[in-house]
Amino acid sequence: MSKPLSFQQVVLKLQDYWASEGCLIWQPYNVQVGAGTMNPATFLRVLGPEPWNVAYVEPSIRPDDGRYGNNPNRMQQHTQFQVILKPDPGNPQELYLDSLTVLGIDRAKHDIRFVEDNWEAPALGAWGLGWEVWLDGLEITQFTYFQQAGGIALDPVSVEITYGIDRIVMFLQDVRSVWDIDYDGQRTYSDVFLRSEIEQCIYNYDTADVDRLTQMYTLYEAEAKSALAHEPPLVVPAHDYILKCSHTFNLLDTRGAIGITERVRYFARMRDLARQVATAYLEQRQRMEYPWVEKTAVSSQRSVVSTSRPRETGHMQSTRQLTNLVKQGASSEPTTFVLEIGTEELPAGDLSSALEQLKTAFPEFLKQHKLEADEIRTPIGTPRRLALIATVAARQPDEEVERKGPPMKAAYDASGAPTKAAEGFAKGQGVSASDLAPYSGDDRYIGVKKKIAGRPAIDVLAENLPSLIASLKFGRTMRWNASGVTFSRPIRWMVALLSDQVIPFEYAGVSSGRITRGTRAAGSPDIEIKSADNYLEALKAAHIVVDPAARQSTITGQIKAIASKVGGSIPDDPALLEEVTNLVEQPTALLGSFEEKYLALPKDVLITVMKKHQRYFPMGRRDDFSRLLPHFIAVRNGDATHLDVVTHGNESVLRARYADADYFYQRDTQRKLEDYLPRLGTLTFQEKLGSMLDRAHRIEALAPRVAGLIGLSGDALKIAQRAARLCKADLATQMVIEFTSLQGVMGREYALIAGESEAVAQAIFEHYLPRYAGDWAPQSKAGVVIGLADRLDGLVGLFAIGLAPTGSADPWALRRAALGVVQVLIDQPHSFSLRQALQLAAEVQPVTVADKTIDEVIAFIAGRLRVVLLDQGYRYDAVDAVLAVRADDPHRAASEVAALAKWMQEPDWNDVLSNYARCVRITRDLKERHALDTRTDKEPATANLREAYDRAEAKVKAQPDVSTLMTELRGLQGKIFDFFKDVLVMAEDELMRRARLGLVQHVAALSEGIVDLSKVEGF
């Protein structure tokens, strides 16, 4: 095709294509929606058992994606093309790829990738698993196996394909901005949409009236409820109003009028309505007796569903024929086994996890089923296949077993001839009576020894491989077809061979066979595997590097070579390398470049985009990696054919993203960082706790007081104060709104540009540290102080208004905040009283904070501290013993746990502990506290103990820590032992008894305020 298709031609072609594949062509909805998913043709029709294949355009409105028409590919309105295939036709990816061919996209020339992307619409109670489809790095489609809608599990599952038409057309026409798209051969996208886009952005961001929108929301919700209250419920009218609620919510959100609490509440309200609508729709269809269920049983013969059938049916027939062959001619020599589970693209993490699981599970599986293996290879795989290879015995070994029969005296008659009972037993065991002998376990009975022949490996495998596959666990799994099997992604084929024979079984609706598939770039051709011994060779011939280790080293080699060619270096990044390795079957690294001018952008921005968004390897100068080069390395899934095209595509994507970032950066730096503060007033934090600006003010007020607690003063204090003032300002900048993960990073950057000192800028950055496990800790005191003020403010405020996390719900990430507090304080070189700090935080809250709340927060933080300490490898009893006393001071607690743990290693630990424990146990339940009165008791053991106690008490009082305590308890140990040996504590004489108990009580009390040793094992 010489001239690329216009926008409208793409739409028309897609309609034609999907109509020819049996889809009903539907129309965009007449209520503003954020996505085609919300159109009742998707949201309702995916529910229930009835088949439904539909395709339609959906101009989709996402107010907060608007950029006033200034962005090359972000708009508040973009155009989707939505396809629903229900049930899964078995080959939806292939149908989709064919549709791209129709648009003129030759898959051999491009890198088309399915990159994990799980979709969730909390307001609709809907989610699914699937991918973003990447075309030379550009996300062009969302491909989802829809698992749930309106809170109802979908059965059958629907395949949802959502094309981003704007993106595809930009790609086809090779234009850099959506606004340059040729719409109809005459007008551009800008001609027809730009003014409206700008106006809608102004409306959405600047003029939409919050109060009126809130009223509209309420009215819509009431109408939805009233439609649902009708008998029978009015499904579509109610759904229409939910959509209006949803759009209105989006507008309110864009206006910054929705804080996290309100968001949660709005979502819950919408989800509840969506659930009711979904339920009502299902009931309606049920009352109608699912009229379409039968229809398509017939019509599927000629529609979407049919296209995949021949392939599957073919497999099934061939395996059945082979089964018979197998039964007849099973060899008994050790032989090669291969299992390949062919899937749609597995998420990178799931691939790693599956291989790890199989590494253990496969040898165990063979052992369990008594299949001896000469060699078991480490499991291998690619995004589209998991493979096991081993050399196994052709049969299980034979076994001898003995069965117990009737009592001897009942087995033979007087003449010694076998009775009927013996004959019956022999017959039942398939032997003759003459084979019977006394049972070896108990010779009052007869028995028989039998040899059980081992079963052929092929039968054992055929029977049990399904449960091996079923044993694989994934973080999130999905269903896709009538088998109801769950897996990471759909299983589409299985190769199972023992030597040259198919091991016949069926799993997840797929029959095993000898046909694998080639690469996506090659069109996934069928490849027949003659024998298990040829498997690796066959894949190699298909250019598939099936062993991850080999792939990884290939990639490493390629990127090193490329980097050195341009004088750059690629730093080690094992996580990225593993992910990239797991995204390709046939890796070919390529060198991409971007305009040098973008190097002026903050490095973190450049790297974030390359790594997180695009999975590119950033490249630094060989001598100084911190100085980036205007290059990147991408790893294509495919060979080097048309690598220039793929490179061009990836460069375009990166350019667009950098143009985006540059736009934000230029806009942001037109004003000083401090000037963004007022705008925080438009961002709701929580309705009772005010705006983000209120919160920033609280942190500003709190920081110097926290600084006081750690003894900061002078310049250091001034730095902390200034940084506290500015620490949240970057949240109002475009860059951070776009790349949330750059909060703090941009704060530092923009602070420096605005002329703040290095120290202030650094503190702004550091107050977020550590952001995740293993992240850097804050290096400056100012960073520590602001980080604490930030987190403690959040914890106290939200707990005070009853928003402590419950169950798994933690919308404000308070667990993360508490963990941050713990990590920061543990790293500090001194004690820090949480209670004191929390009381200061309480004073700046706009709500009353009860003492109980502070207790709760301390307990909550202690919970995180306990996890941290356990993760560090300490015994739970050591941790609990210390935390029972030291929860208020994480730093102190951590060092005390370390001390206690060390003591627990001492050889005399048990002796010391048990003698001390005796003191505690004997006095634990006493109500009365007795005075120290050793004058009454003249026993030497008592005097000795008393004397030793006095010394110990003084030491412990002087330094109340675990080490001192334990040292003293060690010293007391013998005295305690002697005391209990020589003296009857519970003397008849009451005075005597009270005196002795008093002494024991005092010894027991030595640990008070230091550690609760009763929590220790063996106490």
Add this chain to the structure above:
Amino acid sequence: MSKPLSFQQVVLKLQDYWASEGCLIWQPYNVQVGAGTMNPATFLRVLGPEPWNVAYVEPSIRPDDGRYGNNPNRMQQHTQFQVILKPDPGNPQELYLDSLTVLGIDRAKHDIRFVEDNWEAPALGAWGLGWEVWLDGLEITQFTYFQQAGGIALDPVSVEITYGIDRIVMFLQDVRSVWDIDYDGQRTYSDVFLRSEIEQCIYNYDTADVDRLTQMYTLYEAEAKSALAHEPPLVVPAHDYILKCSHTFNLLDTRGAIGITERVRYFARMRDLARQVATAYLEQRQRMEYPWVEKTAVSSQRSVVSTSRPRETGHMQSTRQLTNLVKQGASSEPTTFVLEIGTEELPAGDLSSALEQLKTAFPEFLKQHKLEADEIRTPIGTPRRLALIATVAARQPDEEVERKGPPMKAAYDASGAPTKAAEGFAKGQGVSASDLAPYSGDDRYIGVKKKIAGRPAIDVLAENLPSLIASLKFGRTMRWNASGVTFSRPIRWMVALLSDQVIPFEYAGVSSGRITRGTRAAGSPDIEIKSADNYLEALKAAHIVVDPAARQSTITGQIKAIASKVGGSIPDDPALLEEVTNLVEQPTALLGSFEEKYLALPKDVLITVMKKHQRYFPMGRRDDFSRLLPHFIAVRNGDATHLDVVTHGNESVLRARYADADYFYQRDTQRKLEDYLPRLGTLTFQEKLGSMLDRAHRIEALAPRVAGLIGLSGDALKIAQRAARLCKADLATQMVIEFTSLQGVMGREYALIAGESEAVAQAIFEHYLPRYAGDWAPQSKAGVVIGLADRLDGLVGLFAIGLAPTGSADPWALRRAALGVVQVLIDQPHSFSLRQALQLAAEVQPVTVADKTIDEVIAFIAGRLRVVLLDQGYRYDAVDAVLAVRADDPHRAASEVAALAKWMQEPDWNDVLSNYARCVRITRDLKERHALDTRTDKEPATANLREAYDRAEAKVKAQPDVSTLMTELRGLQGKIFDFFKDVLVMAEDELMRRARLGLVQHVAALSEGIVDLSKVEGF
């Protein structure tokens, strides 16, 4: 095509077709709209000078068209396909007809008609002229030349084509119900839409909350205003909210929550907003300097616009060549002239009117331009052509004229030789000085007589025919192209021949020529007219009956023949016959039938549908027309080819309409008429005057009191009371909601079914009489009484709250009501005091009615009465003389006017009047009223007059009417004359003067309370 297209195939084909014709393919809008017109791709883009060709699907929502899915073709959601061509490409009808061919509709097999339909959207300030397109009687498309939007005149005009896709698909698939449509080859329309349709109907009619909708409207309006208040205005966001206002208004209307006042107010509010949006959009484009204006100048070469060019250009060239020929070879013999103005289908009324105008204008035109005509034929024409034929002289006659020159004494010098002045004059007149002679008008001057040769007719005609065409006036005219010419519908070609020569001129962007076009059925082929003499013959050969009289008699003959074949008769119906004659070029009557079961429906329903909706001739039994036969006659525009197909189509349409009516009828008759009363409570009449139920209650209360005024009692009164109770109930029935013109008719019908007496039923019907000029008058007293109560209630109530009609605005049709009062009362055999009746009406109003209001209502009714009497042919002075006194009693007023008018015809009228007038004039300005005192004056003339006055006064007092008065005045005439002759009224003696003035005053006062003769001409 063996298998008809599915619904979605029709959509896809239309998209492809219009895309290939250069249209941009747009998407349905994401806000609920009543029509594709409201999509900004139409509403905004038709504004301003920029070209725009677009096509798109638009699912359109009209809540009050919903029928709970029970109707075969009425739904609250139907699917439009909208096309906008801007500017008019010159051949939009042809492009449209070609699109039908693409859908498989062969125009030779069908009757495709363009039937006048003028479109108006008051809420959008938009209107246009055009047609419904009928396909074998089925309305499938709305075709409009869009003249105005948002109150702004459109320049250029846009062509708007709105396909009713559902209808077209029903036709293609030959299904009787929209629900049976095959949507995609697999599912039906019912499958995908029915449940939703039913639910939306329940929501729209039954559950939508009026209060909440009202609030939404207010919020939307406020947001629209705020978007418009932004600088610059946010056009599209504002438009979106106007659309939401409009949809919400429709819902409120469907819920019956909008009375006429509110409707007017809502419309005004929406229109005002629409105007602001339109203005803002235009200003925006202007600021952008209309970026598309240039673009299409280029691109039009290959798009829509081009397709029509060759034809027009061709015409132009050929006419230019002919012009030269004409100049050279004009003959001078009387010769045949023909002018054919080829148009798109003229409305039936406009065709009649144009022919009528030309009948006068054409002869005058020839006379004015001095073209002698041997024969001028009556103008003829069809919907697509207006034609003039005459035999005219080839040249104007020559003329002799005389011009006045300089004074004689300045013309010749002393030698008698012509001066320079004379030479100059001669030269100026193109003669030699020797031709000069004394000017015949005044021989002090010289002059010259010249012969002016008549110009060739062809030149005169070429010069002046444009103004003849321009002189045609129509009720509503339209513009369509850059010429700015207005006409009833676009002019597309012109034939103008004098003998075999083209009369060359251009009008409305079209050049005259010799090419006419054949019938639509034949594809409007070009037909060359060799000579004016061949014109009629050529049209005849093309099967076009161009003479309306001939067409009408053809039709009459055809329908008579068909009727007699089935034993039926068609009553004379000149209006219908004229309309049908004006809808066709080639009439072919056909016999259609409908199921006998529908004869059970009320006859008025059947006839209304046949005549008003379909322009069919209903057929009655020959012996009794009031008994309908299950047949109708339609007149096809075309020949008899495939007449069965056309018949089938027309029958289907009628069947669908009757099925509709039957459905309403069955539903309506499930309950008694009285049971519909409560539902009137949901219909707002006027917010201050309550619901229609309140109004019905007022009529019920008022009727017996009005009955009292005309002396009704006993059974007659009871009938009136019962009928008054029920008279408005039918307004709540489905049938009347659907066919408003059947109000009263259905009331009668349903009353009888409910078991009411004949008399009650008849009174219900009659209270609306007369409904229009020339309609029946009510025959029963009960009908009269209720009719008066109904109208007087409305007049008093609405005047009381200040809603008297102003200017041309009369939303409650109060003029019609007043006229009804007048017509009914004139027909009554007795007097009736409006004031008394209005006071009774005032007593039942929910608002206070001032006396002034009653005066205003009486004056308002009098205004109608005056018009009625003038229409009856009475002299205005007679009418005014009587009405000055008798406005309160229309019946009396009418008979008095008749009497006065008769008197005015009497030979002695002037004498009687003038003598009496003398009495009036002489005393008119006197402040004082003098007593009768004739004893003072002994003059015999005085005594005579006094004696005659006394007798007359007694007579007039006994019977105070015009006849008595005039008889007596006639008797007094001589006495008055003598009195003034013999007696000096203004005597010097004061007593004498007072006595004489007193007598004259008394005579003058004789007419008081009877007639104000001072209003009479000649008084």
